[in-house]
Every structure is written in structure tokens, then in C-alpha cells.
Amino acid sequence: MTVVAQPDVTVIIGAYEAMPYLVECLASVERQTLDPARMEVIAVDDGSADGTGEYLEEFAARAAMAVTVIRQENSGGPSGPRNVGLAKAAGRYVFFLDADDRLGDEALERMVAMADRNGTDVVVGKVEGINRKPPQSMWGETLERTDVFSSNIKFTLSAQKLFRRALLERHGMRFDESLWTGEDALFTMEAYLRADGVSVVADYPCYYLVGREDGKHVTKSGGYTLRFDSARALMNLIAEMVPAGPRRDSLMVRPFKVTLLPQFGPKFLKDTEEVRQHKRELAEPLLDAHWNPEVARRLRVHERLQLHLVAARRTELLPDVIEFVRAKKQPAAVLEGRGTRVYLGYPHFRSAAAGLPDWIYLAEPREARAVEGYREEAANTLLRRALRKLRRSLAARDVKPAAA
Structure with missing residues (x-):
């Protein structure tokens, strides 16, 4: 009897009316530098009528890796096909690939290696856009191990990440099929919060987010x-x-x-x-x-x-x-406190009729730095003095301040 080794990664593709984008999507799967024996593909045709299902079956017949094609009636959104694929997955990791997007050639090899090296449960790979703007604020540097509080990954909550399947199974995690949009944000945020570490691959484009010319993106509809x-x-x-x-x-x-x-x-x-x-x-x-x-x-x-x-x-x-x-x-900048405070004069600032509080208009350092005359070091000194005064006051009352 032949013993089939567990694949390292299951690529789950939910596809609905995905032609012709599906052609390049699957080509990017075939180009993966990860050994085909170490991966499997589960593709779910969600009731397409444009040849998507037939093309998936053609791909399964020729592909070097194991491919399972499931054809079903339309479920009405992306969550159903992803959940069907997840239920069938055997890989140590799963990766959710949208049928109109593409993988970088080394994406799976790099992400699996990153997760194995660090023992992390989620790997976030750099995203680039093709006729579509990708998230950008989290790609400043590759991070071997981080979390959702110590990095900017909260601004990339799409499902196109590498997830350790044991994490998902341990917590019974599935996509919420009652949500038409934002279901991936809910799933990914939960994974971030439950994960034993998250890795970020920022030095290689792992995923290409493709803007469809027909405009048929779920996030743009409804x-x-x-x-x-x-x-x-x-x-x-x-x-x-x-x-x-x-x-x-x-x-x-x-x-x-x-x-x-x-x-x-x-x-x-x-x-x-x-x-x-x-x-x-x-x-x-x-x-x-x-x-x-x-x-x-x-x-x-x-x-x-x-x-x-x-x-x-x-x-x-x-x-x-x-x-x-x-x-x-550009709002007028109002400097006060010898340059330690900057208010930005957007409409209704200090309008007696509007009666809005000043603090709404107070710029934090990241905005205030652009204003000539702002004294950040002095502002920080004043803040430290205020904190010391607060601590002395609390100590006098025998009250311990909350941890920062």
C-alpha cells in the first residue's frame, strides 16, 4: 500500500465566472517553485456558466500536483466555496487564492519556509496590484515574528494569507456565510488574534491583486x-x-x-x-x-x-x-504652547456656532511634524512632565497607575 505524505499546503480556490482571469491564476499555481508533491489544490466552481468549471477540470487532468475540483450550485458569495475547500483540505497550511488573482512564483515556498522557521500560525505575503491598488502600509520590512498589535497587519485583512490549518481546526474557524462582504476581514482578524505569532514576507511579491476590467469584484458590489x-x-x-x-x-x-x-x-x-x-x-x-x-x-x-x-x-x-x-x-495650522501643540483649522474649528471641542482638531505628532515651528521634543517633554505629575498625584493617594 502506498502511503501518501501530507501536503505542506492546500491551495483553496473559490471560482465564480472567473474566465479568462482563471487561466493566469492557475498558470501561477503551476509555476510555483514549491515541489508539486508538497501541495494540493482544491478548486470549487460556484455555479459558473462561463466555462470556469470546465477549465478547472482540464487543469486537474494535466497538473503535476493533486487537484480536486468540486462543482456546486451558486452559493451567493465567497464564503461558501472557501468553507467547502477548507473542509476537504489535508495540508499543514492552507492558502486562499482568488480565481482572478495570481501568486508570485516563489510565494508558497517562501511562506511555508517562513512559517516552519518561526513556528508562526499566519504568514502575510507582500501584495502588489495589477490595475488595482493594494494595501501598502505593512510592507516596510520582513518580520520573522510579530502580532496584530505590533505591526500594521490589521490593515490587510483579506483572506489571501498562509494559515496553519491546525489553528483553524482547533478553533473551528470558518468564513461567515451570512456576510456578503467583509467575511475575510472577520476570519483573518480572528486568526491574527488566536495565532501563536504572525510572519510578514515584505521582500518578495507573493500575491498579485488583479483589477478586473468587468468590475466584478465582490468588494465593489452590493x-x-x-x-x-x-x-x-x-x-x-x-x-x-x-x-x-x-x-x-x-x-x-x-x-x-x-x-x-x-x-x-x-x-x-x-x-x-x-x-x-x-x-x-x-x-x-x-x-x-x-x-x-x-x-x-x-x-x-x-x-x-x-x-x-x-x-x-x-x-x-x-x-x-x-x-x-x-x-x-490645506488647513491653516495654529501653533500654541510655544510650538508644542498644533491645531489644524478644518471647517468649524473654534466656531462658536458649531461648538466642537478643540481636541478634535489637535494634530498628533505624525501630522504635526509637517508644520513649520512644531517642537516635538518640547511637546514630548511636556507630556513626560504631565505623566510624572499624574504619577505623583496617584502615589499620594496610594493609587497605582494602569499599565501603559
Whole structure:
């Protein structure tokens, strides 16, 4: 009897109406430098009528690695096919590859080696775009071992990562089939939080995100309510898994900035009053539950201002801010405290009629550094003095300060 060794990685491809992009996608799988004996492919045709299923079967017949093709009725979204593939996977790791995207030739070999070398449960490979803008802020350096709190990986929550299958099975992790968009963000954030370490491959393009000319990207389709569903699910997950405090606040930035904020940007100007009201009704419970000054200060001033206006039920002031930002106007900088504080004069700053608090307009160092005359070292000195004064005050009352 022949004993079949466990593959190192299972590539799971969910495909719906994927032609002709599927051709290059599968070619990139064939070009992998990882030994074909060390990998398997599970491809799920989700009810396509454009030849996707037939092409997958042709690929299975000729490919050097083991390929399983599953054909099913359309499930309505990407979660179903991914879950079907995950249930069949045998590899030590799984990689979710979208049928219209591509792998770098050395991607799987590099990512498997990275995970094996460091014992990490998730490997995030550098993404480049083809007619589509990829995430960028997390590729500054290759990281052998990090986590979601110590790096910028919270801003890449797509499913196209290498996951240790034992982690997924141990926690019964599957994609939420009730979500039409954002299901990958929920899955990946949970994996980050449960993982025994995450690695980042930043020195090699592991994944090519392809912009379809027909515009058939799930993330670009569907109504605005789906975005609020996605934000709500991700916020709830973060709140359930991370205790209140700075670590939770740092993660909440992601759904606020990436998912909620765009609903109150330029498209808000074009919305009917009925849609605006509905957006407010959807957003306000999320802001009431999770918006606070610590989350707010992690955003740029105009982002903070836009979301604060929603939270404060002052959306009548939003159009002025949106128009100002859209026109790429530069706000006047107001330096105070001998250059240690910089306020950015976006609309309604210190307007008696608006009555908005100054702290909304106070630039954090990353923005303040661009202002001539800002004295960051002096500002840091003042902050340290304020912290020492607070500690002395607490000590006098025999109260221990919370850990930073």
C-alpha cells in the first residue's frame, strides 16, 4: 500500500465566472517553485456558466500536483466555496487564492519556509496590484515574528494569507456565510488574534491583486448596508476577544477608518436625505459602543472630525468638511504652547456656532511634524512632565497607575 505524505499546503480556490482571469491564476499555481508533491489544490466552481468549471477540470487532468475540483450550485458569495475547500483540505497550511488573482512564483515556498522557521500560525505575503491598488502600509520590512498589535497587519485583512490549518481546526474557524462582504476581514482578524505569532514576507511579491476590467469584484458590489454589517461584525469580534483598553482601541481603528469612514465621505454628499438618515441610524450604535478619544486620536484630524460629527449627531456640519477635504485644501495650522501643540483649522474649528471641542482638531505628532515651528521634543517633554505629575498625584493617594 502506498502511503501518501501530507501536503505542506492546500491551495483553496473559490471560482465564480472567473474566465479568462482563471487561466493566469492557475498558470501561477503551476509555476510555483514549491515541489508539486508538497501541495494540493482544491478548486470549487460556484455555479459558473462561463466555462470556469470546465477549465478547472482540464487543469486537474494535466497538473503535476493533486487537484480536486468540486462543482456546486451558486452559493451567493465567497464564503461558501472557501468553507467547502477548507473542509476537504489535508495540508499543514492552507492558502486562499482568488480565481482572478495570481501568486508570485516563489510565494508558497517562501511562506511555508517562513512559517516552519518561526513556528508562526499566519504568514502575510507582500501584495502588489495589477490595475488595482493594494494595501501598502505593512510592507516596510520582513518580520520573522510579530502580532496584530505590533505591526500594521490589521490593515490587510483579506483572506489571501498562509494559515496553519491546525489553528483553524482547533478553533473551528470558518468564513461567515451570512456576510456578503467583509467575511475575510472577520476570519483573518480572528486568526491574527488566536495565532501563536504572525510572519510578514515584505521582500518578495507573493500575491498579485488583479483589477478586473468587468468590475466584478465582490468588494465593489452590493449596497451600503453590507458595509455596516461588515463593520458591526468586526467590531463585535474585536470587543469579544480583546479587553477594553489601548490594544482594543488600536484595532478598532481599522473598521472605523476602512469601512465606516467612506460612508461619510464624498458619497454622502450624493445620498438622498433618506439614505443619509439610514446611514446615521446604522452608524450611531457602533459609534456609541466603540468610539472614544483613544480611538479618535489614532486617526488623522479630518478623519476624526468626520466620524466625531456622526457620533455627536452633528452631520449637518459634514458637507463643509467633506468638500474641504475633497478639494485637497490645506488647513491653516495654529501653533500654541510655544510650538508644542498644533491645531489644524478644518471647517468649524473654534466656531462658536458649531461648538466642537478643540481636541478634535489637535494634530498628533505624525501630522504635526509637517508644520513649520512644531517642537516635538518640547511637546514630548511636556507630556513626560504631565505623566510624572499624574504619577505623583496617584502615589499620594496610594493609587497605582494602569499599565501603559
